[in-house]
Amino acid sequence: MPDPLGANVPPKIFLIATEESGDRLGSSLMKALRQRLGDSVRFEGVGGQTMTREGLTSLFPIEELSIMGFAAVVKKLPMILRRIRETADAVIAATPDMLVIIDSPDFTHRVARRVRARSPALPIVDYVSPTVWAWRPGRAKAMRSYVDHVLALLPFEPDEYLRLGGPPCTYVGHPLIEQVGLLRPDAQERRRRDASPPTLLVLPGSRRSEIRHHMSVFGETFRILQQGVPEIDVILPTMPHLVDEITTAVAGWSLRPQIVVGENDKRAAFRVARAALAKSGTVTLELALAGVPMIAAYRAGAVEAWIAQRVIRVSSVILANLVIGENVIPEFLQKDCVPATLAAGLREVLDDTPLRRRQIEAFARLDAIMATDNQPPSSRAADVALAVLGR
Structure with a gap:
């Protein structure tokens, strides 16, 4: 991206994925973004093994957050809250051109809200919609304050965001179609x-x-x-x-x-x-x-x-x-x-x-x-994300 002095600075994108499925989505998105932006694009954030293979150095091992059951979550809550604060701090310190949060809304959305409060102009894209159409529909409208665009895996989700008053939402395709x-x-x-x-x-x-x-x-x-x-x-x-x-x-x-x-x-x-x-x-x-x-x-x-x-x-x-x-x-x-x-x-x-x-x-x-015009979901996701970045 151009800097105030006119130099062409490679864009920096911060990604957060804390589950294996999100890690796979993040890896494919990184590949698609690199194809469009060139090898000079820089990635930082949180991810697993597949994102690491694409060049990301994760802030912490995502296995820390593989917690099942109410009692286990309560026991680990101090660590989870600490990681949320640390991740938000890392986003701000990195001064990226865009933040992409991937699934895991209980973690990623808390980070996004903190980041938006401290850096209101930073574009934030949410890859994988929370199930606002199934439960807690009020989340859709609340997301408008900290998400600029939702990349949906399911074809009915954009209409649900319109109905619920949520942020703009685009169907990019489910990875299963590949x-x-x-x-x-x-x-x-x-x-x-x-x-x-x-x-x-x-x-x-x-x-x-x-x-x-x-x-x-x-x-x-x-x-x-x-x-x-x-x-x-x-x-x-x-x-x-x-x-x-x-x-x-x-x-x-x-x-x-x-x-x-x-x-x-x-x-x-x-x-x-x-x-x-x-x-x-x-x-x-x-x-x-x-x-x-x-x-x-x-x-x-x-x-x-x-x-x-x-x-x-x-x-x-x-x-x-x-x-x-x-x-x-x-x-x-x-x-x-x-x-x-x-x-x-x-x-x-x-x-x-x-x-x-x-x-x-x-x-x-x-x-x-579920058609995506013969375009892989990761490619569609990259195109929408870059359109948000361009705005």
């Missing part, structure tokens, strides 16, 4: 998807609390399902740090799943699966893009469930339903997340039923719904 080719079957995999015995995916979640709440229910579900569908190949994709816990949990199941680890094996399983039992979350959108009919289930602790029932304001908690704009995926939550009900739902999506056909037709519309 994975579509890896999720969809070739001719041989499609034959396996349609063959017998059917392959069924089970996706209990990636948090230990989710595994604790779901695994016994899912195991009993398969015992009941086997009474009507004796032969099923079950695949359970998981992550390396959860393998021991998952292995222990399935030891008592009557139907032992094949446990696969890593993204490549997970995508291979998606390409041959006839149906899925999935916990609600982003994975439902991933399955929908892969064309895999499913039912979704979720059990939470009593306190978490009580809070959710009182604050969630959407017709479905299933992300794929929200993107499609139609509740095509049955959701079995809390008291409805019981084995007999889940087994009946799975039979419907395994067999050639109206529900299965309706889902497949709806999933086929996702390419058009």
Whole structure:
């Protein structure tokens, strides 16, 4: 950027990402910004391993903030608040040309508010919208005071920001759309998807609390399902740090799943699966893009469930339903997340039923719904961010 003396000073961009998913988004954005601004662009901030590989030196290891559970957060609260103050101080000291906060709103938005109070002219871009459309909608209007533009991953979010009176918001695309080719079957995999015995995916979640709440229910579900569908190949994709816990949990199941680890094996399983039992979350959108009919289930602790029932304001908690704009995926939550009900739902999506056909037709519309004009989401995000910087 030009300085007061007329020299052409390379722009400096401060990025903050405190979770693995945000780290991946930040890394892709850094690459796209470098393509547009040249190698002289400077990056500072907070990020993980992929952003580090792009040249960022993180203020602190983001693993410090990988905290689950209310009690754990309370215990770590002094450290969290200290890191918020330190990060805001670092932004001010760096005098960047732009601040990009990436997801993790409980952390990044607190930093952004502090920075805006001390540096009102600094452009601030929020990459990944908080779920203002699902709960605490008042956050959207409050964001106008400290966010200049929101980069949305979901196509319906810009309209929600207009409705709620939030800052300008642009749909840039979900990173999953770049994975579509890896999720969809070739001719041989499609034959396996349609063959017998059917392959069924089970996706209990990636948090230990989710595994604790779901695994016994899912195991009993398969015992009941086997009474009507004796032969099923079950695949359970998981992550390396959860393998021991998952292995222990399935030891008592009557139907032992094949446990696969890593993204490549997970995508291979998606390409041959006839149906899925999935916990609600982003994975439902991933399955929908892969064309895999499913039912979704979720059990939470009593306190978490009580809070959710009182604050969630959407017709479905299933992300794929929200993107499609139609509740095509049955959701079995809390008291409805019981084995007999889940087994009946799975039979419907395994067999050639109206529900299965309706889902497949709806999933086929996702390419058009989530289209980004053949431009990668990171490129669109970089273009919008640089437009904000230019203003």
